[in-house]
Structure formats: C-alpha cells, structure tokens
Amino acid sequence: MVSIVAKVSKEDLEMVAVLSRLEVPEQDKEKHLRQLDSFLQYVDNLSTVNTDTVEPLAHVLPIHNVFREDEVRPSLDRELALSNAPLKEDGYFKVPKILED
Amino acid sequence: MRLYNKSAHELHDLLVKKEISSVELTKDVLARLDETENNIQAYIDVTRETALQEAEKADKNIAAGEAISYFEGIPGAIKDNICTKGVKTTCASRMLENFVPPYNATVMEKLQTERPVILGKANMDEFAMGGSTENSAFHPTHNPWNADCVPGGSSGGSAAAVAAGSAIWALGSDTGGSIRQPASFCGVVGMKPTYGRVSRYGLVAFASSLDQIGPLTRDVTDCAHLLQAIAGNDKYDSTSSASEVPDYTKSLVEDVKGLKIGIPKEFFVKGMDAEVETAVRDAIRKLESLGANVQEISLPHTEYAISVYYLIAPAEAATNLERYDGVSYGARVDGVDVVDMMTKTRSEKFGEEVKRRILIGNYALSAGYYDAYYLKALKVRRLIKEDYDKAFGQVDVIVTPTAPTPAYKIGEMSNDPLKMYLQDIYTVPLNLAGLPGISLPCGYSGQKLPIGLQIIGKPLDEATVLRTAYTYEQSQSFHKEMAEVKA
Numbered sequence: 111m112v113s114i115v116a117k118v119s120k121e122d123l124e125m126v127a128v129l130s131r132l133e134v135p136e137q138d139k140e141k142h143l144r145q146l147d148s149f150l151q152y153v154d155n156l157s158t159v160n161t162d163t164v165e166p167l168a169h170v171l172p173i174h175n176v177f178r179e180d181e182v183r184p185s186l187d188r189e190l191a192l193s194n195a196p197l198k199e200d201g202y203f204k205v206p207k208i209l210e211d
Numbered sequence: 212m213r214l215y216n217k218s219a220h221e222l223h224d225l226l227v228k229k230e231i232s233s234v235e236l237t238k239d240v241l242a243r244l245d246e247t248e249n250n251i252q253a254y255i256d257v258t259r260e261t262a263l264q265e266a267e268k269a270d271k272n273i274a275a276g277e278a279i280s281y282f283e284g285i286p287g288a289i290k291d292n293i294c295t296k297g298v299k300t301t302c303a304s305r306m307l308e309n310f311v312p313p314y315n316a317t318v319m320e321k322l323q324t325e326r327p328v329i330l331g332k333a334n335m336d337e338f339a340m341g342g343s344t345e346n347s348a349f350h351p352t353h354n355p356w357n358a359d360c361v362p363g364g365s366s367g368g369s370a371a372a373v374a375a376g377s378a379i380w381a382l383g384s385d386t387g388g389s390i391r392q393p394a395s396f397c398g399v400v401g402m403k404p405t406y407g408r409v410s411r412y413g414l415v416a417f418a419s420s421l422d423q424i425g426p427l428t429r430d431v432t433d434c435a436h437l438l439q440a441i442a443g444n445d446k447y448d449s450t451s452s453a454s455e456v457p458d459y460t461k462s463l464v465e466d467v468k469g470l471k472i473g474i475p476k477e478f479f480v481k482g483m484d485a486e487v488e489t490a491v492r493d494a495i496r497k498l499e500s501l502g503a504n505v506q507e508i509s510l511p512h513t514e515y516a517i518s519v520y521y522l523i524a525p526a527e528a529a530t531n532l533e534r535y536d537g538v539s540y541g542a543r544v545d546g547v548d549v550v551d552m553m554t555k556t557r558s559e560k561f562g563e564e565v566k567r568r569i570l571i572g573n574y575a576l577s578a579g580y581y582d583a584y585y586l587k588a589l590k591v592r593r594l595i596k597e598d599y600d601k602a603f604g605q606v607d608v609i610v611t612p613t614a615p616t617p618a619y620k621i622g623e624m625s626n627d628p629l630k631m632y633l634q635d636i637y638t639v640p641l642n643l644a645g646l647p648g649i650s651l652p653c654g655y656s657g658q659k660l661p662i663g664l665q666i667i668g669k670p671l672d673e674a675t676v677l678r679t680a681y682t683y684e685q686s687q688s689f690h691k692e693m694a695e696v697k698a
Contacts, residue, residue: 122574130529130573131536131550132566133558142570148629149571153518156587159594166589167596169420169450170406170645170670176449190313194540203538206549 118146215243215376216693218429219285219436222379226273226284233273233284237266237328240286244330244377247696250358252350253372255291256299257331262286265328272326281436282327288378290369291332292339293424294413295319298329302415303347304337306541306560316413317448318382318424318441325440330378334368337562338532339389339417341365342634345625346564353621354396355694356660360618363393369427370397375696380437381427386417387520388613388638390425391650395613395663398652398694400434400680401427405671406645407452409438410445418527419450421520421642430690431651431681435459438673454671462677465685468502472679473606477513478637484616490654490662491612497686498610498679508606510598513640515591520639521632522575522588529572532565567628596644603669608679611637613650613663637665647673649680652689661689 123143127134134142188201197204214222214236225231241259248254269284289295292302294312296319301307315323336346344352344367352367354360355375362371366383370393373381383390385403394401402425409424416422426437439459445451474495479488499505537543537556544559546552561569575584602609615634624631641648646667653664664683668676684690 118574123570126570126574126577129577130566130569131554131557132561132569133554134570142567145567145628146571146574149521152629153522153584153588156515156518156522156591157583159512159515159587159591161587161590161594164590164593166586167593168589170596170643171450171452173450178446186313193313194310196537196541196543205538206546206552208549 118143118150214239215379217379219282219379219433222285223279223281223283227279229273233266233269233328234263236284237262237286240330240377240379243375247355247375247377250696251353251355251371251375251377253333253352253368253375253377254288254331255301255303255334255349255368258298258329262328262330265326269326269328280325282322282325282380282440284326284328285379286328286330287380287382288330288333288369288372289319290335290366290381290383292335292384292415293318293382294415295329295332298332300332300415302338303335303349304560304562304565305348306535308542310540312413314413317410317445319413321441321443333366333372333381336365336367336564338415338528338565339365339384339386340528340564340568342388342392342631343624344368344393345621346562348562351621354618354660355696356398357618357658359620360660361396361621363396363614363618365389366401366427367393370394370399370401373397373399373427373429374694376693379429380433382424382441383427384414384422384424385642386421387524387642388635390427391638391648391663391665392614392635394427394650396618396661398661398689398692399427399429400431400649400651400690401425402434402438402649402673403641403647404438404442404673405452405647407450408442408647408671408673410443410448410451412445412447416531418524419531420527421524431677431684432463434649435463435677452671457674459674459677462674463681464678465682467498467679467682470503470608470679471606472498472503472505473508473602473609474505475510475513475602475609475611476507477510478611486656487612487614487616487662491664494653494664494683495610498683501682501686506606508602508609510602510640512591512594512598513636516595516640516643517632517636519588519591519595519643520635521571522584523592523643525568525572526575526585527572529569529576532569535560564628592643595640599640599644599646607675609667611665611667613637613665617656617658617660617662641667645670647671647676649676651680651684653683654689
C-alpha cells in the first residue's frame with residue numbers, strides 16, 4: 111500500500127474552510143496546517159492495512175429505511191417551532207435576502 | 212444525617228420506609244452542591260426551584276401510598292446535550308447558549324415515568340467533543356478527587372457531580388468513551404449501552420453512528436436500574452433496537468463461575484501506566500479467583516482504532532453540524548449576505564475543538580481525499596468489528612483498562628490535540644463496533660486518583676456485563692469511597 115499522506119497546502123485548508131462555512135484567520139492558518147499535518151501523518155497508519163476485499167462499514171446495524179403510513183398526526187405548534195429562531199416574521203424564519211430584485 | 216453520599220438504592224429504601232422525604236434529600240444534595248460547586252463546577256444550569264417542586268410531588272405520591280418507582284424523588288443531573296423541554300440545552304456551546312428545546316428527548320420522557328428530581332444540566336465538552344470537559348464554552352469542570360485535574364469528558368460534569376455528591380445519578384452520552392472515561396477518572400460507574408439499546412431521539416447529534424446515551428451512577432446496582440429506565444425501542448429513532456429489554460436487576464447476582472473472560476494482549480502494551488496495569492491485573496485475578504476462566508485473546512486491529520475513529524467521528528460531525536446556520540435555531544451573527552451570515556455565525560459561535568473537527572471531517576470527505584481517508588476508515592472499521600465478532604466466539608466478556616492513565620492535570624494536554632486523541636485507545640473500539648461497555652472503579656493511584664476497569668460485552672448483552680461488574684464490585688470496596696471535596 112502506498113502512503114497517501116501529503117502536506118496539506120494552504121489552498122486545501124482554505125477550500126475546506128469555505129466548504130465548512132468557517133473563517134480561518136490568517137494568523138491561525140499555520141497552526142491549523144501544522145495540526146492537520148500531524149493528524150494526517152498519524153492516520154496514515156491505515157494505509158498499511160490491506161482492505162482490497164473489505165466492504166466499508168458505515169453502521170454496525172443492518173440499516174434499512176423505516177416506512178410508516180402517511181397519515182396526518184399532531185406536530186409541533188408553529189409558535190413553538192419558531193420559538194428558538196434568531197429572527198422570524200409572520201410565522202416564518204427570516205433570512206438575509208437571497209435573490210436579487 | 213447527610214444523604215448526598217448514598218446510592219439511589221439506599222435512598223429508595225429510606226424513602227419507602229418513610230425515614231426520609233424527597234424534599235429533605237433534595238435539599239441535602241443541593242446543600243452539597245453549594246459546598247462543592249465553587250471548586251468543581253459540574254453544572255451549567257441548576258434548576259433549583261423545579262427540583263424542589265418535583266421533590267414535593269414525589270413526597271405527596273409516597274404519602275398517598277402510591278407505588279414508588281426506583282428513582283422516584285431521587286435527584287440527578289442530565290448532560291446538557293440531552294433535550295429537556297422548557298429547560299435550556301446548550302451543549303456547552305455559545306451556538307446553543309439560549310436554546311430551549313420545545314420537546315423532551317425520549318430518555319427524558321421515559322425517566323419522567325419514574326418521577327425523579329432533576330437538579331439541572333451538567334457541563335460537558337462543547338458538542339461532546341473532547342475528553343476533559345476543558346472544551347466547554349462556559350467553564351471547565353474539576354475532578355472531585357483533585358481539583359487540579361480534569362474530570363475526563365465529554366460527560367465530565369455528569370461524572371463529577373455523581374462523584375462529588377452534587378447528584379446521586381446522572382445521564383451522559385458516549386461517542387468514543389465520553390461516559391466510560393469520565394467515570395474512570397471520577398471513580399464512578401458509567402455504562403455505554405449497545406448501539407441502538409437506548410433511543411438517541413433528542414440527543415444533540417455528534418456522530419450518529421456512534422452516539423449512545425447511558426447512565427453514570429455510584430454503583431452497578433444503580434447503573435442497572437437507570438439503564439432499565441431508559442432502554443427500549445423508540446418510534447422516533449429508527450436505529451433503536453426492537454429486541455426486548457431484559458430485566459437487568461436479574462444481573463445483580465454474584466456469579467462468574469465458568470464465565471469466559473478475554474484479555475486482549477494488544478491492550479496491555481509496554482509503556483502503559485504501571486498503576487493502571489497493576490489495578491486492572493489485580494481485578495482480573497480477583498474475577499479468576501471468583502470462578503471465571505481467563506484467557507488471552509487478540510484484537511489485532513486495535514492499533515488502527517484511533518485513526519478510524521478520528522476520521523469517522525469528525526466526518527459525521529461535520530455533516531451533523533451543518534444545521535447550525537443561524538436560521539431556525541441557535542445563535543446568529545449578521546453578515547452582508549446569507550453565506551456571510553452563516554460563516555460569521557459558525558466562526559464566532561463554535562469553539563476551537565469543534566471547528567478543528569469540522570475541518571478534519573470535511574477534509575476527509577472532500578473530493579480527492581474521500582477514498583483515501585473516509586472510505587478507508589470505514590473499511591478498517593469493519594476489520595475492527597470482525598476482531599470483536601471473532602473474540603466473542605471464544606469468550607463471554609472482554610476486560611481491559613478504561614483509560615491508559617488516571618486523570619491528568621487541567622491544561623496538560625490542551626495544546627496537543629493528537630496527544631489527547633490517543634487517550635481514547637481503550638474506549639473508541641466499542642463505539643466503532645457498537646458494543647456495550649461499563650467502567651467501574653478498580654483501585655486508586657498513589658496520588659489517590661481513581662482507576663477504572665472496563666468490561667465489554669456482546670451486542671445487546673448488557674446483562675452479562677452488569678453481572679460481571681456486580682460480582683467484581685461486591686468483592687471489594689472501591690466504589691464505597693467518596694471524594695472529599697474541599698468547600
């Protein structure tokens with residue numbers, strides 16, 4: 111098995127931060143790169159394991175979809191559902207404008 | 212008479228005999244909380260008034276001659292990632308600082324039928340990410356045995372409260388050892404049930420294929436009863452097991468005759484803490500002297516468990532925590548547009564460790580790295596599970612240390628995330644394989660810090676784990692010692 115560990119580039123880190131919707135301040139980038147590098151070096155021990163014939167295991171239980179009848183049943187009251195919203199208006203969650211005029 | 216230092220079964224007996232009232236008990240535990248909380252800081256929120264109301268209600272039921280359930284009127288703490296209707300559930304995060312759940316977690320609904328007294332919400336590592344409770348956005352919790360040390364984590368508040376006497380019992384959650392390791396560090400009993408044994412509905416999700424809620428208690432008897440109270444199938448959690456919940460009190464018998472115990476050679480390696488090794492080997496010899504058959508077994512993929520866990524758990528966490536977008540609940544920081552609002556909200560309101568794990572998780576899941584990291588981890592996860600399947604073909608339970616060392620000093624590991632991750636070597640395999648495990652005290656270090664023994668069982672065989680733990684517990688008195696917390 112070939113080691114897949116590569117030094118994480120600053121661009122990689124910035125790409126992942128965008129995907130994560132997280133800002134990584136310029137002064138913290140070096141620290142993050144160092145920590146990510148040492149982490150990836152550690153987990154590279156997996157590359158020594160032969161898994162050519164091994165199926166991935168995402169879940170210990172034999173997971174299958176659970177269906178139920180599509181029936182009307184009581185649900186959370188609207189006010190209650192909105193009670194933790196940072197911004198709301200007229201019974202809706204309020205978000206910054208997404209579409210241009 | 213002080214009551215905070217008794218187990219729930221002792222207190223239940225006193226309540227049944229009407230020698231004490233729940234109000235008296237609750238006031239005593241609250242007094243203990245006031246004595247210790249300054250130094251220990253086990254709680255995020257103490258719900259004093261409702262606790263006393265619940266105690267009064269319990270006393271009325273008892274006076275009316277109604278059947279008294281096991282935890283009726285007995286005060287306990289709930290980890291702050293378990294949703295409590297109308298009571299703030301913060302996950303020790305600024306993100307959920309003001310979140311008031313409009314519903315109860317299923318475990319809370321189940322517990323309510325026992326009419327316990329809820330003292331409040333226990334501190335934890337933010338979003339359950341950590342092993343020391345130093346990652347709480349609010350304050351660290353201190354170890355009742357030595358306030359300079361961590362209580363373990365992430366259920367550090369729950370474990371510390373039970374150890375200090377500021378709760379008789381507690382609920383925690385365990386994704387990679389977050390019940391068992393703090394139980395070990397604080398000298399209490401903690402159990403992670405089989406994946407699916409307890410409903411996760413209303414548990415704030417960290418890593419959904421690994422998370423389980425479980426009990427933290429003074430002894431194995433209370434642990435069995437608390438597990439009984441919360442276990443079972445739930446229509447709101449499609450991963451909860453439909454298999455019948457056995458009567459765990461039947462496990463409270465001293466009997467390990469002929470029980471086959473496996474000792475994994477990969478868990479006892481050169482360089483392990485000498486005091487931990489001595490205490491655990493003594494416990495194994497004790498079980499052998501009580502009639503168990505002890506044999507060495509091999510779990511050859513143990514050395515990969517940390518890598519597998521720290522790829523899978525952050526990957527699931529990165530996905531689960533996408534929901535914190537500043538819209539439907541949780542904090543929000545304004546921005547120039549919607550993406551800026553989300554980015555600012557998440558950057559300001561998540562703590563360092565949470566952000567670190569989101570970055571690791573999304574890196575492992577991102578195009579170009581998915582196969583090498585995430586998929587590879589899932590494959591090795593299967594090999595780890597197969598190690599255990601094979602081992603359980605030969606033995607009934609597996610006995611190991613819970614943690615490689617006793618509690619360490621606050622601040623000792625916080626600058627080295629990888630070093631902290633390596634501490635989880637004995638606990639994460641159970642989550643990856645979905646197995647039940649208990650930690651119970653098996654000795655103390657020279658510095659008088661507790662050492663934990665971990666007993667691992669077959670899937671859904673909590674009964675044998677509890678029986679083994681009970682038998683060992685009854686053969687010594689480590690569990691009867693309580694930390695002397697200075698006021």
